[in-house]
Amino acid sequence: MKEATLKQIAETLGISITTVSKALKNYPDVSDKTRKAVHELADSLQYKPNSFAVNLRMQESRTIGVIIPELVHHFFSSVIDGIVAEAEKHGYLVIIQQSNESVVMEKSQVELLLNKRVDGIVMSLSNESNDDEHLKELLRRNVPFVQFDKISKLLNSSKVIIDDQKAACEATTHLIHKGCKKIAHIRGPVNPQNAIDRFLGYKKGLEKHDIPFDPSLVYTCSRVSFEEGKAFAAQILKEHPDVDGIFCITDLVAVGVLAYFNEQKIPVPQQVKVIGFSNWFMSQVITPSLSTVEQPSYEMGTAAFNVLLEEINARKENRVREPKTVRLETQIIERESTRG
Amino acid sequence: MKEATLKQIAETLGISITTVSKALKNYPDVSDKTRKAVHELADSLQYKPNSFAVNLRMQESRTIGVIIPELVHHFFSSVIDGIVAEAEKHGYLVIIQQSNESVVMEKSQVELLLNKRVDGIVMSLSNESNDDEHLKELLRRNVPFVQFDKISKLLNSSKVIIDDQKAACEATTHLIHKGCKKIAHIRGPVNPQNAIDRFLGYKKGLEKHDIPFDPSLVYTCSRVSFEEGKAFAAQILKEHPDVDGIFCITDLVAVGVLAYFNEQKIPVPQQVKVIGFSNWFMSQVITPSLSTVEQPSYEMGTAAFNVLLEEINARKENRVREPKTVRLETQIIERESTRG
Numbered sequence: 271m272k273e274a275t276l277k278q279i280a281e282t283l284g285i286s287i288t289t290v291s292k293a294l295k296n297y298p299d300v301s302d303k304t305r306k307a308v309h310e311l312a313d314s315l316q317y318k319p320n321s322f323a324v325n326l327r328m329q330e331s332r333t334i335g336v337i338i339p340e341l342v343h344h345f346f347s348s349v350i351d352g353i354v355a356e357a358e359k360h361g362y363l364v365i366i367q368q369s370n371e372s373v374v375m376e377k378s379q380v381e382l383l384l385n386k387r388v389d390g391i392v393m394s395l396s397n398e399s400n401d402d403e404h405l406k407e408l409l410r411r412n413v414p415f416v417q418f419d420k421i422s423k424l425l426n427s428s429k430v431i432i433d434d435q436k437a438a439c440e441a442t443t444h445l446i447h448k449g450c451k452k453i454a455h456i457r458g459p460v461n462p463q464n465a466i467d468r469f470l471g472y473k474k475g476l477e478k479h480d481i482p483f484d485p486s487l488v489y490t491c492s493r494v495s496f497e498e499g500k501a502f503a504a505q506i507l508k509e510h511p512d513v514d515g516i517f518c519i520t521d522l523v524a525v526g527v528l529a530y531f532n533e534q535k536i537p538v539p540q541q542v543k544v545i546g547f548s549n550w551f552m553s554q555v556i557t558p559s560l561s562t563v564e565q566p567s568y569e570m571g572t573a574a575f576n577v578l579l580e581e582i583n584a585r586k587e588n589r590v591r592e593p594k595t596v597r598l599e600t601q602i603i604e605r606e607s608t609r610g
Numbered sequence: 611m612k613e614a615t616l617k618q619i620a621e622t623l624g625i626s627i628t629t630v631s632k633a634l635k636n637y638p639d640v641s642d643k644t645r646k647a648v649h650e651l652a653d654s655l656q657y658k659p660n661s662f663a664v665n666l667r668m669q670e671s672r673t674i675g676v677i678i679p680e681l682v683h684h685f686f687s688s689v690i691d692g693i694v695a696e697a698e699k700h701g702y703l704v705i706i707q708q709s710n711e712s713v714v715m716e717k718s719q720v721e722l723l724l725n726k727r728v729d730g731i732v733m734s735l736s737n738e739s740n741d742d743e744h745l746k747e748l749l750r751r752n753v754p755f756v757q758f759d760k761i762s763k764l765l766n767s768s769k770v771i772i773d774d775q776k777a778a779c780e781a782t783t784h785l786i787h788k789g790c791k792k793i794a795h796i797r798g799p800v801n802p803q804n805a806i807d808r809f810l811g812y813k814k815g816l817e818k819h820d821i822p823f824d825p826s827l828v829y830t831c832s833r834v835s836f837e838e839g840k841a842f843a844a845q846i847l848k849e850h851p852d853v854d855g856i857f858c859i860t861d862l863v864a865v866g867v868l869a870y871f872n873e874q875k876i877p878v879p880q881q882v883k884v885i886g887f888s889n890w891f892m893s894q895v896i897t898p899s900l901s902t903v904e905q906p907s908y909e910m911g912t913a914a915f916n917v918l919l920e921e922i923n924a925r926k927e928n929r930v931r932e933p934k935t936v937r938l939e940t941q942i943i944e945r946e947s948t949r950g
Binding site for chain 2: 343348355552
């Protein structure tokens with residue numbers, strides 16, 4: 271698209287480019303008459319200052335990058351919602367990238383964002399992220415960087431998280447208080463910190479109530495999907511027909527468990543009680559409605575943006591700043607799947 | 611963050627900036643020795659060409675803007691998923707903006723994206739978009755622009771759409787074939803073209819089967835929400851207790867209808883059959899599962915990006931190009947809510 275330039279305005283009015291530039295910035299050494307003529311012509315030509323040139327001068331892009339595992343996931347779209355809304359308030363644009371749980375994608379996306387000179391990066395790690403050289407590189411280069419939800423504890427960056435261990439312990443305790451004595455856990459993959467912490471919280475919940483931990487009651491998802499929920503429900507019934515409670519890594523998996531139990535006419539909560547994690551919208555509309563752990567996703571997004579902004583501003587002012595960890599509160603939501 | 615510059619490399623090696631620049635681009639008039647020294651130093655300093663400067667020269671940002679009404683909406687997050695994946699393949703970055711159904715927001719977002727000199731814009735209009743001056747402006751300025759889903763027919767831009775009228779006629783016909791004789795329609799707001807078209811499709815479906823159109827059977831959402839679905843279900847039962855079929859503007863509203871009927875023990879599909887639109891994930895996991903119209907959301911995203919890329923390339927090559935409309939196929943998905 272053709273754009274009006276300073277040069278074009280200068281030539282049309284027969285004045286210098288410097289004078290046009292000064293007139294547009296309302297410098298006092300330009301006559302009122304010239305200033306008015308320049309502004310009028312600029313308006314009629316729909317002149318816009320070239321933002322690349324402006325950015326080049328300012329060395330900031332007022333754009334941030336966000337990398338998440340997947341967007342079609344109620345939790346992440348709600349976090350993004352919070353990031354975009356908060357960024358908008360502060361005049362920042364948001365570039366979204368999806369790693370699709372692949373560390374190779376994640377690396378090339380970090381690279382691309384750095385080449386774009388974004389002012390900072392907010393990120394939830396892919397499940398494969400045992401290789402974190404690209405993230406250490408961000409820290410070495412002093413790029414403003416905030417991790418959220420799926421984080422690496424080994425990276426000394428700012429973080430916005432929940433206390434997964436505590437929340438999982440509470441979910442397990444909730445099942446125990448509802449009378450469950452043999453509780454299975456459908457856990458997330460081996461790598462992600464939040465899957466590890468929820469598993470540890472489950473174990474701790476059992477221990478606190480003197481229920482012996484039985485490793486054969488733990489089932490490990492690889493894709494954390496609805497289909498895996500259905501498949502593990504079938505396997506649990508077969509291997510441990512006397513299980514009376516199931517704590518699932520996330521609502522999507524729990525909904526798969528409920529779907530299988532509905533098909534098999536296994537009464538929930540009478541025979542088995544089920545609790546999920548994250549409070550997806552659908553959990554309140556399915557039958558039976560699903561008990562879960564409310565995770566403040568939108569707030570996680572606004573907090574992540576604000577911590578990133580603090581990081582950006584500290585660097586602008588050449589302040590040294592220790593990484594900050596924001597821990598948001600969770601709570602148990604009781605619905606039909608654990609009632610009674 | 612401090613970045614290595616051409617100047618720094620030149621000073622360290624005692625050569626000119628021009629020589630450094632030429633060496634990095636492997637120009638033949640630089641000696642092998644110098645070229646090697648420059649590359650090695652650039653690597654060790656982790657030098658990256660400044661992308662603002664590069665963009666300024668190329669006059670392209672390889673970034674596109676996407677404006678949607680809301681992200682926490684299964685349909686839109688799936689479209690974005692398609693856009694981001696396709697853009698990634700072609701080396702483009704995607705800036706996401708949410709209008710929250712406000713035309714004021716939409717205008718300032720378009721402005722912001724233009725100031726950022728994005729290479730093009732993909733957009734689904736807000737429900738308020740009776741004021742479209744900012745969009746006409748895009749066309750006047752010849753900005754690559756593609757509308758999808760919620761479009762304005764009055765804007766002569768490229769579009770990626772489904773045939774809402776045909777799909778709604780098929781949904782209504784599906785209810786009629788299942789034996790429904792008195793069919794209510796919970797429609798979308800007055801403005802959006804897709805709400806108008808789905809309403810017209812409903813009318814057409816009735817006409818084709820000689821069922822007289824009764825305007826009192828049409829209920830108009832303002833927010834298109836789960837809560838409105840519940841409220842209208844109650845109102846329909848009160849005003850028209852003999853209604854035996856309901857066609858809803860979208861699955862979210864239909865899920866609200868089903869939730870109310872579940873609460874009131876109104877048997878679905880025996881007493882009333884319900885069909886939605888869009889095929890949200892939750893529609894297959896609720897009880898009863900929801901019949902709906904499958905709308906290819908991910909494909910809509912990839913198609914929207916590809917049409918935008920054609921628009922961008924045509925302008926690069928100074929080709930005149932007529933706006934293009936891509937129409938994607940839909941299909942009825944029968945589940946429990948209309949079965950039998």
